[in-house]
Amino acid sequence: MLLSMRGICKSFSGVPVLRNVSFDLEPGEVHVLAGENGAGKTTLIKILAGVYDDYQGEIELNGRRVRFPSPHHAAGRGISVIHQEMSLVGTLPVIDNIFLGRELKPRFFPRLFVDRAGQLAKARELCSRLDLDIDLMRPVDEYPLTVKNRIEIAKALAVDAAILIMDEPTGALSTPEVERLYRIIGDLKRRGTAVIYITHRMEEIYRIGDRITVLRDGQRAGTAPVSELSETKLIRWMIGRELGSRFPVRESKPGAERLRLENFSAAKPGTSPGAKRHPVRNVSFSVRAGEVVGLAGLQGSGNSSLLAGLFGAFPRSIHGKVFLDGRPFRVRSPQWSIRHGLAYLPSDRKESGLIQGMTVAENISLASLEKASPWGVLRSRTEAAMARRQVQALSIRLPGIDSEVRQLSGGNQQKVLLAKWIETEPRVFLLDEPTRGVDVGVKHEIYALIRRWVAEGTAVVLITSELQELIGLSDRILVMHRGQVTAELTREEASGESILRAAMGKPWKN
Amino acid sequence: MEELTILEVPDRGTLPGRRFDDSWIRAISALCFVFLLGLIFNSGGAFFEWGTHRDMLRQISVIGILACGMTLVVITAGIDLSVGSILGLNAVLFALLTLHLAWPAIPAAGACLLAGLACGTASGALIARWRMQPFIATLATMVFTRGLAKSISGGEKVSRAVAQPDGSYQYADLPGFFLWLDQKVLGGNIAVVTLVFLACVVVCWLLLSRLRWGRYLYAVGANEEAARLSGVPTGRIKLLAYGMAGAFSAIAGICQAVQEQQGDPEAGAAYELSAIAVVVIGGTSLSGGQGRIGFTLLGTLTIGYLEKILSLNAVSEASRLILTGCIIVAAVLLQRKRC
Numbered sequence: 001m002l003l004s005m006r007g008i009c010k011s012f013s014g015v016p017v018l019r020n021v022s023f024d025l026e027p028g029e030v031h032v033l034a035g036e037n038g039a040g041k042t043t044l045i046k047i048l049a050g051v052y053d054d055y056q057g058e059i060e061l062n063g064r065r066v067r068f069p070s071p072h073h074a075a076g077r078g079i080s081v082i083h084q085e086m087s088l089v090g091t092l093p094v095i096d097n098i099f100l101g102r103e104l105k106p107r108f109f110p111r112l113f114v115d116r117a118g119q120l121a122k123a124r125e126l127c128s129r130l131d132l133d134i135d136l137m138r139p140v141d142e143y144p145l146t147v148k149n150r151i152e153i154a155k156a157l158a159v160d161a162a163i164l165i166m167d168e169p170t171g172a173l174s175t176p177e178v179e180r181l182y183r184i185i186g187d188l189k190r191r192g193t194a195v196i197y198i199t200h201r202m203e204e205i206y207r208i209g210d211r212i213t214v215l216r217d218g219q220r221a222g223t224a225p226v227s228e229l230s231e232t233k234l235i236r237w238m239i240g241r242e243l244g245s246r247f248p249v250r251e252s253k254p255g256a257e258r259l260r261l262e263n264f265s266a267a268k269p270g271t272s273p274g275a276k277r278h279p280v281r282n283v284s285f286s287v288r289a290g291e292v293v294g295l296a297g298l299q300g301s302g303n304s305s306l307l308a309g310l311f312g313a314f315p316r317s318i319h320g321k322v323f324l325d326g327r328p329f330r331v332r333s334p335q336w337s338i339r340h341g342l343a344y345l346p347s348d349r350k351e352s353g354l355i356q357g358m359t360v361a362e363n364i365s366l367a368s369l370e371k372a373s374p375w376g377v378l379r380s381r382t383e384a385a386m387a388r389r390q391v392q393a394l395s396i397r398l399p400g401i402d403s404e405v406r407q408l409s410g411g412n413q414q415k416v417l418l419a420k421w422i423e424t425e426p427r428v429f430l431l432d433e434p435t436r437g438v439d440v441g442v443k444h445e446i447y448a449l450i451r452r453w454v455a456e457g458t459a460v461v462l463i464t465s466e467l468q469e470l471i472g473l474s475d476r477i478l479v480m481h482r483g484q485v486t487a488e489l490t491r492e493e494a495s496g497e498s499i500l501r502a503a504m505g506k507p508w509k510n
Numbered sequence: 511m512e513e514l515t516i517l518e519v520p521d522r523g524t525l526p527g528r529r530f531d532d533s534w535i536r537a538i539s540a541l542c543f544v545f546l547l548g549l550i551f552n553s554g555g556a557f558f559e560w561g562t563h564r565d566m567l568r569q570i571s572v573i574g575i576l577a578c579g580m581t582l583v584v585i586t587a588g589i590d591l592s593v594g595s596i597l598g599l600n601a602v603l604f605a606l607l608t609l610h611l612a613w614p615a616i617p618a619a620g621a622c623l624l625a626g627l628a629c630g631t632a633s634g635a636l637i638a639r640w641r642m643q644p645f646i647a648t649l650a651t652m653v654f655t656r657g658l659a660k661s662i663s664g665g666e667k668v669s670r671a672v673a674q675p676d677g678s679y680q681y682a683d684l685p686g687f688f689l690w691l692d693q694k695v696l697g698g699n700i701a702v703v704t705l706v707f708l709a710c711v712v713v714c715w716l717l718l719s720r721l722r723w724g725r726y727l728y729a730v731g732a733n734e735e736a737a738r739l740s741g742v743p744t745g746r747i748k749l750l751a752y753g754m755a756g757a758f759s760a761i762a763g764i765c766q767a768v769q770e771q772q773g774d775p776e777a778g779a780a781y782e783l784s785a786i787a788v789v790v791i792g793g794t795s796l797s798g799g800q801g802r803i804g805f806t807l808l809g810t811l812t813i814g815y816l817e818k819i820l821s822l823n824a825v826s827e828a829s830r831l832i833l834t835g836c837i838i839v840a841a842v843l844l845q846r847k848r849c
Contacts, residue, residue: 313739335741346739355733357799366729367740373722420740 001063002027002194003048003163008057010043017043018055019218025163030185030195032205032226035215035238041198044215045165048196049081050074075102078162082152082169090141095123097140098155126154130184146177153184164188165196170204182208202231202504214238232497239467239496247447247472254475255289257326258459259428264320266309280306281483282320287428287459292450294474295463296499302483303463304347307430311344312337324428338367343426345417347433347463349410353417356406360398361387363405363416368423390419394445411442418449429453432463447473467496481505537793537808540841544815553822560699562818568701570814572597572769574807575762576778576785578710579630579755581806582717584789586751587731587798588637588644592651593759593785596629597778599659600763605668605773608685615687622760629655630756631749638745648752652782659775668773684771691768703765707810710758714803723750732799788813791841812841 003025010018018040025031033041047055050068059066061077068074071081088097099119106115123136130150140148149169156164170178185195185208199205205212209226214237221237267279280302287293297303309318311334318331324340331337334344346352354363364387365372372382387401394415398408405413414434421429434450435443450473454460464470470477477494479487479502487502502508548557556562576593583590600622607618629651636647671679694701718724726747729737738744759778767773792809794801816837820830 311739333743334739335743338741344739351733352735352739355729355736355799357732358728362725362729366725366737366742369722369725376722378720378722378725424741 002061004060005048006058008044008047008055010047010052010055017218021215021220023213025194025196027194028189028192029210030189030197030208032209032212033196033198033215034205034212039215040218041215042167045081045167045196045198048074049079049165075159078160079165080156080159080161080163081165081167082156083167088140088148088151091139093137094134094140094151095119095136097151098123098126098158102159122158123154126157129187130154131180161193163194163196167198170199170201202506235497235500238500252291252475254291255457257286258289258324260286260323261310262321264306264310264322265318266305266314267317268305268308269314269317279483280309283485285478285485287461289457289459290454291476292454292460292462292474294470294477295461295480296470296477296503297480298503301480301503303480304432306480307344307432307461307463308346311342311430338424341427342430343421343424343428344430345421345432345434347436349413349417354405354413357404359402359404360391360416361401364390364419364423367420386423390423394419411438414438414442418446426458428459428461430461433465434462435464435466435469467499470499471495479503533793533805536844537805540791540844541808541812541815544812544819548815548819551819551823556822557819562822564694564700566814566818567704570810571701571703571707572762572765573781573784573788573813574707574810575710575758575765576781577788577806577810578714578803579758580785580789581714581794581801581803582727582751583755584794584796585727585731585798585801586748588748588751589648589786589796590633590752590755591645591648591782592629592633592655593755594778594781595652595655595659596626596756596759597763597766597781598775599629599655600626600760601767601777602659602663602668602773602775604764604767606662608687609668609670609682610672612682615685619764622764623757626756626760626763627753628756630759631753633756634749634752637752638748663773663775665775667775670771688768688771691765703769706761706765710761711803711807718803723747727751728799784813787838791838
C-alpha cells in the first residue's frame with residue numbers, strides 16, 4: 001500500500017470538517033474522491049498536501065508515518081497537487097514555471113545557480129510524454145487554457161510525483177482534450193503513479209476510476225471498487241438520509257409575476273482563464289411574488305454569475321430581456337438595481353459583502369444611505385436608529401453598533417449583511433449562499449427570515465450548495481449545467497438525486 | 511473576544527462616531543515631540559515668540575492646502591502625484607490673468623478653480639473610467655500640466671514686468687487682491703493664507719464626516735467591490751476625490767502666486783511628495799478606507815514645526831533633508847498599530 005490515512009479529524013474554529021476519515025491508495029490506481037460541496041474533500045486533500053498540519057489522525061506513506069509541516073515537505077515526498085485554480089505564473093516562461101521553487105541545482109555553486117541544461121532536458125522529456133509541442137522559453141500566458149492545463153501537469157510530474165492529486169481537472173476542457181487527459185492518466189498508471197481524482201461528473205467516475213471514496217458531511221460514506229458500485233448506490237452515498245423536519249411545509253401562495261428573464265446571457269469578466277466558469281447563455285425563467293425559486297448547479301455552472309449579472313455587477317456583458325413587475329428593466333449597475341427593488345447577497349461575505357473596517361451601523365446603512373441623508377447630509381440619528389432596529393429584529397449579538405464588523409463572528413456578520421439588504425426594502429431578493437459559514441442556529445434564523453419575506457410578497461431566488469436546504473426552502477428548482485438551465489423541478493419532483501443528475505448534465509428522469 | 515447580547519440598545523441619540531482613539535493620540539504625540547524639540551532648541555528664545563509660529567503657519571499653508579486634497583484621494587486608496595504641477599499651472603494662470611491681462615481677482619480665481627477642477631477630474635476620469643492605476647494616471651497629469659504651465663508662460667516667470675510691443679518693460683500695478691491675501695489679520699497675528707488653509711480643512715471635515723459622499727469615499731477606499739455592490743457610485747466618487755484635489759491645488763496655486771508676487775512655471779515642484787508625507791505622518795494609511803482631515807492638520811503642523819526649528823537653528827539644508835527623512839520614517843513607525 002502506497003498511502004494510508006487513518007482516523008483523520010480536522011475542525012475549523014470549533015466546527016468539525018472532517019470526522020474520523022480514512023483513505024488509502026495503491027500504486028498505479030486512480031482513486032476517485034467524491035461528495036457534495038462542503039463534504040470535506042478539499043480539506044482532506046489539503047491535509048495530505050501539507051497545507052494544514054493541525055489535524056488528528058495519522059498518515060503513512062510507503063509504510064512510514066509522516067506528517068507534513070508545509071506543502072514544500074509534501075512535494076519533497078512525491079505528493080503533487082494540480083490545482084483547480086491554476087498555480088502558474090503567467091508572465092514567466094514555461095520552463096521556469098515547471099521548476100518554480102524546485103529548480104534543478106548544478107554541481108558547482110548549487111545555491112547560486114540553476115542547472116538550465118538539465119532542466120531543459122527534463123522539461124523536453126516531460127513535454128513529449130504529455131503531447132506538448134510548445135516553446136519552453138515563451139511566457140505561459142501566451143498559451144491557451146488547455147495547454148496551461150498540461151503545463152500544470154508537467155509541473156507536478158517534474159518532482160517525480162508518486163501521488164498526483166487532480167482537483168476537477170476536466171472542468172474547463174473540451175471533449176478531445178478530456179480524452180487526451182485520460183490517455184495521460186493511463187500512461188501515469190502504467191508507470192506506477194497513483195492518482196487521487198476529485199470530480200463531480202458521473203460519467204468520469206465510471207470511465208477512469210478504479211476505486212471511489214465518497215465523503216458526506218465530513219465523514220466517509222463508503223469506499224468501493226467503481227465496477228461494483230451502482231449509480232443509485234453512489235448517489236445515496238453522496239446525499240445520505242432524507243431530510244428531517246428542518247423545513248416545515250410552507251403554504252405557498254405565489255402572487256403575480258415579479259421577475260421574468262428572457263434569453264438572458266451574462267459572462268463574468270476578468271476571471272482568470274483557469275477558473276472553470278461557464279458564461280450564462282439564453283436563460284429564461286420567471287419568479288412570482290411570494291415564491292422561492294432555487295437555482296441549483298455545481299460550482300462553475302453559471303448560477304452565481306446569473307445572479308450577479310442580473311444585479312448589474314457586470315452590466316456590459318448582459319444580453320436578453322428582463323422584466324420587473326411586468327415592466328422592462330435594463331440591467332445597468334448595482335445602484336440602479338437597488339433603486340428598482342433588487343437586492344443581492346453575494347456568497348463572498350468578506351470580499352464583496354461587508355466592509356470589514358467599517359462599523360456595524362455604517363455597514364447596515366450603506367446600501368440605503370440616501371434614506372439617512374436628505375440633501376446629502378448624513379443624519380446620524382436616523383442612521384443609528386436604522387442600525388438599532390435591525391440589530392434587534394435579527395438579534396445580532398455585538399458589543400455595540402459602533403464596533404467594527406470584523407470583530408463579529410461569522411454568523412453575526414452574515415446577519416449584518418442581511419440587515420443591509422433588508423433596509424433597502426427589496427421586492428426581489430437574490431441570495432447566493434445565504435447560510436455559508438454560519439452555524440446551525442443562525443441557519444434556522446435565516447430560514448425563518450426567508451419564509452417571512454416570502455409571506456410578505458418578496459420574490460426570492462436562492463442559490464445554496466446544500467441540497468437539503470435548497471429542497472427544503474424552494475417552491476421550484478431550476479438546475480443549471482454549463483451555463484444553461486437543464487431542468488425545472490417542482491417541489492414534488494425535486495430530490496437530491498434528480499437535482500444532482502441534472503446538474504451533472506444527465507437526464508434527471510429515469 | 512466575548513460578545514454581548516444587546517437586549518436594550520441604549521439610545522444615545524446619535525452615532526458616537528469613531529472614538530477618540532489611539533490614532534489621535536499617536537498623531538498628537540508626534541506633534542508634541544516636535545514641539546518639545548522646539549522648546550529645547552529655542553534658538554535664544556525665538557521659539558517663544560508668536561511671530562515665529564505665525565510665520566511657520568504661513569509657510570506651511572500651501573503644502574497644507576495640497577494635503578487636504580491629497581487626504582481625500584488617499585482615503586479612496588489612491589494617490590495624486592499631480593497636485594504640485596496643478597499648483598504651478600494655476601500660479602502661472604493667475605499671475606497671467608491678473609497682472610498681464612488685468613482681470614479682476616474674482617473671475618481670475620474662478621477661472622483657476624475651474625482649471626484645477628478640470629485637471630483633477632481628468633485624472634479621475636482616467637482612473638475611474640479607463641481603470642488606470644492612480645499612480646500612472648496622475649503621473650501623466652503631472653507631466654502634462656507642468657508642460658502646460660511652461661507653455662502658457664513661455665517658460666518665463668510671469669511677473670509684474672509686462673513686455674511691451676516695442677521691447678521695453680512696464681511694471682503692472684500689484685492688484686489689491688495680492689495685498690489682501692498676503693496680509694496678516696487679527697492684529698497682525700495670523701496670515702490670511704493660513705485662514706484659507708483652515709477653511710480648506712473645514713470644508714474637508716464637513717465632506718468627510720457630515721456628507722453622504724464622504725462616507726462613500728471611505729467605503730470605496732476600504733472595499734471597492736463591496737461598495738459598488740451596495741450601490742455606491744464608485745466612479746463618480748473617485749471623480750469627486752480627484753476633482754477636489756485639483757481644485758485645492760488651484761487654491762494653493764493662487765496663494766503661491768500671491769506670496770511670490772509672480773507666477774513661476776516651476777512652482778510646486780516636488781510639493782506632491784511633501785503633501786503625501788504630511789498625510790502619512792498624520793496617520794492616514796495609504797492603503798485607504800481610513801484617515802481623517804484632523805490627522806492631516808496635525809501632520810502639517812508637525813512638518814511645519816520641524817522645518818521651522820531646523821531653520822531657526824541654522825541647520826544646513828543638507829542636514830535638514832537628512833533629518834526630515836529620518837523623522838518621516840520614525841513618525842510612520844510610531845503610527846503603525848502594534849498587532
